[in-house]
Amino acid sequence: MEIKNLTFAYPLSDQKIFDGLTLSVPIEPGEIVALKAPSGAGKTTLLRLLAGLETPASGTIECPPCAFLFQEDRLIPRLSARNQLRAVLPSAATDAAVAVAADIDSYLTLVDLQGDTDTLVEELSGGMKRRLALARAIAFAKETGRDLLLLDEPFTGVDAARITSILASLRRLNFRVFLTAHEESILALADRVIALESKG
Amino acid sequence: MKNNPNQAKNGGDFLHRFLQFLAPVLFWIVIWEIASLLIGREVLLPSPLRTLSRLGELLPTAAFWQKTLSSLVRIGLGTLGGILVGVLLAMLTKSFKPADLLLSPAIRVMRTIPVTSFILLVLLWVRKDITPGVIAGMMALPLIWESTLAGLAAPDPLLLEMAKTYEMSRARQWRLIRIPALMPHFLSGLSGAIGLSWKAGIAAEVLCVPAMAIGKEVYQSKLYLETVDLFAWTAVVVILSLLIEAITKKLIVKAVAKWK
Numbered sequence: 456m457e458i459k460n461l462t463f464a465y466p467l468s469d470q471k472i473f474d475g476l477t478l479s480v481p482i483e484p485g486e487i488v489a490l491k492a493p494s495g496a497g498k499t500t501l502l503r504l505l506a507g508l509e510t511p512a513s514g515t516i517e518c519p520p521c522a523f524l525f526q527e528d529r530l531i532p533r534l535s536a537r538n539q540l541r542a543v544l545p546s547a548a549t550d551a552a553v554a555v556a557a558d559i560d561s562y563l564t565l566v567d568l569q570g571d572t573d574t575l576v577e578e579l580s581g582g583m584k585r586r587l588a589l590a591r592a593i594a595f596a597k598e599t600g601r602d603l604l605l606l607d608e609p610f611t612g613v614d615a616a617r618i619t620s621i622l623a624s625l626r627r628l629n630f631r632v633f634l635t636a637h638e639e640s641i642l643a644l645a646d647r648v649i650a651l652e653s654k655g
Numbered sequence: 656m657k658n659n660p661n662q663a664k665n666g667g668d669f670l671h672r673f674l675q676f677l678a679p680v681l682f683w684i685v686i687w688e689i690a691s692l693l694i695g696r697e698v699l700l701p702s703p704l705r706t707l708s709r710l711g712e713l714l715p716t717a718a719f720w721q722k723t724l725s726s727l728v729r730i731g732l733g734t735l736g737g738i739l740v741g742v743l744l745a746m747l748t749k750s751f752k753p754a755d756l757l758l759s760p761a762i763r764v765m766r767t768i769p770v771t772s773f774i775l776l777v778l779l780w781v782r783k784d785i786t787p788g789v790i791a792g793m794m795a796l797p798l799i800w801e802s803t804l805a806g807l808a809a810p811d812p813l814l815l816e817m818a819k820t821y822e823m824s825r826a827r828q829w830r831l832i833r834i835p836a837l838m839p840h841f842l843s844g845l846s847g848a849i850g851l852s853w854k855a856g857i858a859a860e861v862l863c864v865p866a867m868a869i870g871k872e873v874y875q876s877k878l879y880l881e882t883v884d885l886f887a888w889t890a891v892v893v894i895l896s897l898l899i900e901a902i903t904k905k906l907i908v909k910a911v912a913k914w915k
Contacts, residue, residue, distance in 0.1 A: 508820065529817040531831050542831055543821040595821050 456480045456505055456633070461514035463504060472497045473504075476514070480649060482631040484602060487622055489642050490635045492651035498635040499526055501651065502605050505633075521603035522596035528588040530576045536563060536587050537572045540594045562594040563587075565624045567617055582612035589621070596630065606634040610641055619644060701883045709887040723891065725867040726787075730856030733788025734795050734849060741799030741848075742841075748800070749807045758800075766797045774859045784865035791856035795848035802844020806837030842907045849903045850896065857892050 461476040482488050492498045503509045504516055506523040530539055540559045563569055566586035571579065579587065589609050596604055604625070610618045622644055625632050634645070642648050684703050691702040701709075713719045744762070747754040773793060777786050810833050818828045860870020869888060876884035 506820070508816070523820055525813070525817060525820075527813060529813050531814065533835065534831065542827060543823060545822075591821075599822070 456482070456519075457515075457517040458501075458505075459515045461504065461516065462512045463500065463509065463514075464512060465500075472500050473511075478649075480633060482603070482633060484629040484631055485626045486647070487626065487632040487634065487645045488647045488649060489645035490633065490651060491637070491642055491648050492635075494637065496651050498651060499607050502607050502633075502635060506605050519603050520599075520601045521605045522592045522599070522601050524589055524592040524604070524606040524609055526607040528584045530584055530588060530591075532577065533575060535573045535575055536568055536579070536590075539576060539587055540591050543591055543595045544598045558598075559594065562590045562597070565593065566590045566621055580612075582614065585610065585612050586617070586621075593625070593628075593630075597628075602629065602631055604630050604632045604634075606632065608636060609634055610636070610638075615640060698880055698882050701886055705883055706886040706890060709883045710890060713887060713891075722867050722869055722872060723895070726857070726860060726869040727895070729784070729788050729860075729865070729868070730791045730853055733791035733856060734852040735792075736788070737792030737795030737852065738799050738845065738848065740792070741796040742803050744796070745800045745803035745807060748804060762797050762800050765793065770794070770855050770858055771862070774862045777859075778863055783863040786863045787856045787859035787865065787868070787870065790859040791852040794855040795852045798844045798848040798851065799841070802840045802847075803837070805844075806840030807833070809840055810836040838910070842910055846900075846903055846907050850900050853896055853899055 456479070458476055458478040461473045461478075462471060463473045464471045480488060490498055490501065500509065502523070504511060505518045506521055507518070508523070531542060534542065537559050540562060544559070560569065560572055563572055566589055568583060568586055568590065571583065576584065576587070589606070592604060592606065596602065610621075613621075618641060622632075634641075636642055636645075687700075687703050691697075691700045691705075694700045697705065744754075744758055748758050749755075770790070774786065774790055777789050777793075781789055814832050815828070818832060823831075857870050857873075860868040861874045862870075864871045864874050869892060872888045873885060873892070876882070876888060
């Protein structure tokens with residue numbers, strides 16, 4: 456991922472989030488890179504710019520197709536865990552229902568939700584919802600042939616043992632992972648940490 | 656054998672609720688009876704017993720059921736038409752700015768025009784047997800338009816951004832996000848629209864006097880000073896109105912619970 460002379464401010468705001476930012480983040484398959492920055496420095500904004508969800512005022516961004524995990528869970532109300540993933544998988548529209556179901560269950564197993572495949576999202580705890588949102592991003596990436604995951608605070612409410620297990624699975628699946636975090640415990644598990652010191 | 660305290664409590668609650676419903680009804684019937692005795696002229700105010708007796712004479716007749724069903728179908732079809740048009744116009748308003756600019760003020764003005772003005776105008780343009788249905792539809796339309804519009808604006812923008820980011824098809828977005836967000840608003844508007852349409856439809860029947868209609872019976876009983884008939888048919892309108900509202904509310908509560 457390459458960013459050159461990036462300038463960005465949100466509409467209706469005079470304050471520039473980035474002013475001439477240049478950043479290069481090469482990530483190898485199976486590598487996990489963390490973005491560290493104080494609160495309000497623009498971690499989420501940077502990820503959204505990389506994912507193409509925001510348009511810079513000036514500068515260039517080069518980023519391959521990715522799967523994006525929002526800072527909020529953004530799960531669809533009244534759907535089960537399995538159906539949250541089915542909703543975003545292109546192959547779920549075909550008649551290979553059994554094969555699709557097996558694949559979906561494997562993504563849920565990756566985040567340790569194999570016992571809650573039919574549980575409605577409203578019945579899940581905060582940490583479980585976060586893991587489900589992460590499973591959705593992983594499933595979408597796998598099914599659409601993308602190997603880059605941009606994850607904004609992916610482990611909010613998730614316990615340390617599960618975080619270690621999930622990261623190990625992402626390495627094993629050869630994903631290139633770029634995530635934001637402010638907990639030192641999560642940053643310590645990354646292969647590399649990039650610091651975003653201040654705005655711009 | 657010991658008494659079950661829970662059974663006793665449930666029985667007591669039911670009796671309490673029944674008395675709460677019955678007591679005001681009985682109170683006003685007694686007031687009605689006293690007023691009719693004081694006035695002493697049936698042509699001005701018949702007694703409740705006389706009204707009930709007349710209703711009892713009407714109920715077993717085929718003509719009564721034909722007229723009642725005819726009104727229900729006439730007004731029901733008109734209401735359905737108003738609902739469909741209201742939904743279509745709401746979707747048009749949401750999707751096209753010019754449609755919003757043209758339709759929004761017009762529909763808002765429609766809600767302020769007195770029903771009788773509408774009835775007399777429509778009667779100039781369409782047949783008298785169709786007018787009550789048209790009026791029922793015109794009463795439903797603004798309520799459905801407004802509630803559908805609110806529902807179309809209801810989906811969580813964060814969910815919509817998620818759907819776009821994950822390349823969800825438009826059909827899936829509608830099925831999983833937009834329609835579930837729309838339904839509680841739409842159903843709330845539907846509840847109000849059905850009650851209003853029924854009452855406005857009957858009012859239109861009184862003014863238009865179509866054949867085989869409850870409204871025609873109300874009009875003719877007033878014309879011939881058959882006040883007992885007037886009260887009896889008015890009671891029919893009220894009872895049907897309460898039944899329609901109760902059934903609609905029950906169905907809507909069930910449907911809303913499904914979509915919540």
